[in-house]
Amino acid sequence: MLNIMEVHETNQMIEQEKLDVRTITMGISLVDCADESLERTCQNIYDKIVLYAKDLVATGESIERDFGIPIVNKRITVTPIALVGASCCKTSEDFVQIAHALDRAAKEVGVDLIGGYSALVSKSMTPAEELLIRSLPQALTETDIVCSSVNVGSTRTGIDMNAVNMLGGIIKDIAWNSRDIDSYGCVKFVAFCNAPDDNPFMAGGFHGVTEGDAVINVGVSGPGVVSRALDAAIGRDFEFLCETIKRTAFKITRVGQLVAQEASNRLGIPFGIIDLSLAPTPAVGDSVGEVLEKIGLAQVGAPGTTAALAMLNDQVKKGGIMASSYVGGLSGAFIPVSEDKNMIDAAKNGCLTIEKLEAMTCVCSVGLDMIAIPGDTPASTISGIIADEAAIGMVNQKTTAVRIIPVVGKGVGEMANFGGLMGYAPIMPVNTASCEAFVSRKGRIPAPIHSFKN
Template sequence: MLNIFEVNETNQMIEQEQLDVRTITMGISLLDCCDRDLDKLNENIYRKITTYAKELVSTGQAIEREYGIPIVNKRISVTPIALVGGCACKSSQDYVTIARTLDRAAHEVGVNFIGGYSALVSKGMTPAEELLIRSIPQALSETERVCSSVNVGSTKTGIDMDAVRLMGEMIKATAEATRENDSMGCAKLVVFCNAPDDNPFMAGAFHGVTEGDAVINVGVSGPGVVKCALEQVRGANFEVLCETIKKTAFKITRVGQLVAQEASRRLGVPFGIIDLSLAPTPAVGDSVGQILEEIGLEQVGAPGTTAALALLNDQVKKGGVMASSYVGGLSGAFIPVSEDQHMIDAAACGCLTLEKLEAMTCVCSVGLDMIAIPGDTTASTISGIIADEAAIGMVNQKTTAVRVIPAVGKSVGDTVEFGGLLGYAPVMPVNTRSCEAFVTRGGRIPAPIHSFKN
């Protein structure tokens, strides 16, 4: 039973501490849309998305009004398009027509992003999957709301280094294709290891092939709530600190559970998972970096940052798991540089480096996220960065990812502007020593010995 104290506490979280439901994401299977005729395939895709998601936005808005809980984004994820288009697409240009169809459907139903322009190539690429990957620069430059992801490795299969090399090239090509907009296309492109099937967050969301025909996944976020709670126990020992984070995460997750169940009921679509990720925004008081500083760091990037982030991530997950039977996705803490004002400040003054961020990704939810790098960074260097992150994920049995923006025409000290939730970012220095001989060897890095469990 709810009491008046809990109601008032939730209202305070929403009104003063930046609590929101970051996204309601409807996952839609497109497997039954497959057809050898490209025009028919596009027609099937458009019809299914616009039929299933026609009331997604209006339902989210109605829940916002009735419960007073902000729902920032309404999104769609679909079956990886490399699989859906395999029969019909004989060229990269054919895949681009599907990207345009996805974008048109997203505009029609009013969602802000649609994810799933994706390929899963952790062990090797089919010709169809390679065609989709090579189409990504054009697809992202010609669409507004389409997001793309490629999974290049997993703990069970190892890392497909041919795909890693190709993705370095495609990220460079995407940056060039969208150079007039600060290489914005790269902000909608993420490279994964161990990509989850039920992630509601962009740019990496896709509807996994093990999922049902449709599902509702909800991502809830509350860095400001956690930060305010920690202010009340400033100077306390680690036991008190951990209990405070855990209890706060529990309360945040319960809000997400309410929204998820209500959206599921109204839309007639099964509820999938709650993703409790502390996802920051550029807004004041909505920062994961600020939480780490409240824990005791002078600034993010100082010695102790990785330990503080590990503590935060673990307690967030423990609190969330107690609040819902279906916690999934990428639950934990995100560290996107461009979307977090305290991370931006630390990167701009040199306290937070790319190497420190890589260390932090060993213990956080995902990986190197929304990081602007010099536009003249080579494709092989980007591939090396991807390989490093994929190795962290593969060996540690966790999801890791890379979303870097080689900003064309920009160098260290410059700033790239994306606007909205994506914010802005200082261009960070990158180690320029070559790794080309490594990433061009070809083949696959084998799975680690502890992957053999059956």
């Protein structure tokens, strides 16, 4: 059992080291909202979200007051909408109406973001899933807090290259539609391989079909805490370094466990998982890049960066798993460029490149995240980047993702500003050699040989 003494032990982490609970996320199943009538489906979705989540924000705020633990975001995830709208949506515009219903419901209950405007197409697309994907440029432009994801591959099924090829153009269209705000619409979309069913983080969160009717998932954060702890490890060996990271991750996760249990009890919704990812912010001292530099790198992107990140990710998971029996989601170290001060600096001076980031994604918790690229990047190049990242996830049996922003009207060296937790980013160069003939092939890349485990 957890007790208030464990929270007191974290006071310094909260007050001086930027520890926070990044999100309380309520997952809500919308399977029972489906109807042959689009109007009734939208109303059912609105009514259920408002009924279940009406007290979510107030509960989060009361936990903050009672325990002195900052909770940055309150969020909702829902069943992938391609499944919910399959019976009633005959056009892309029909799916956009559901996106508006999600947006209205989320605003009514006061949450920061709602995720699940999603499709799971790792093997192939149904007509409804293709319609939802084609609706994304309109849906993400016309709504404010709706987030979307498409799972294009998995270790068991391979990679749906038809979907990958389509997404390059879709991302370009989203960027164009939101060109007046640095193509911000792309911030709300991510392409996945091996997407988890219980991810509380955005933009990739959705309420998986394996989940119950409702669940509370919590995402913690604490790169600043780990960074401060590593001050004691300067000049020490790897054993001491690893123990320091593990012990710190344990304490961070215990705070998340307390918040999750309190939220579950107060809302009367079952507790799901703790996602113990180290999620940075643009603030000074809240950076995964800073942690890697304290491990011994002159700057993120230097030789040794991938090895240091692999060690960090592993020790965070080991410490967190000892603190909670229900660790899930992504859980590890995030490397979103625009949300990490030290990574922004490394990208600006050229030490950190997209190619190095791709190598780092082989060992971290997710993938190419919050990367701004020139607005004139071809759609086929974006599809190729998604295919590369999906292949890393498929072969290595891990979750990978791409959240990339082709910023319309801007080129290499200029800055894009996304605001708030999303931060700002330098426009990074991409390889200009064409992959169009590759990504335009029809069909799917087969699952790897080691996927056959029956």
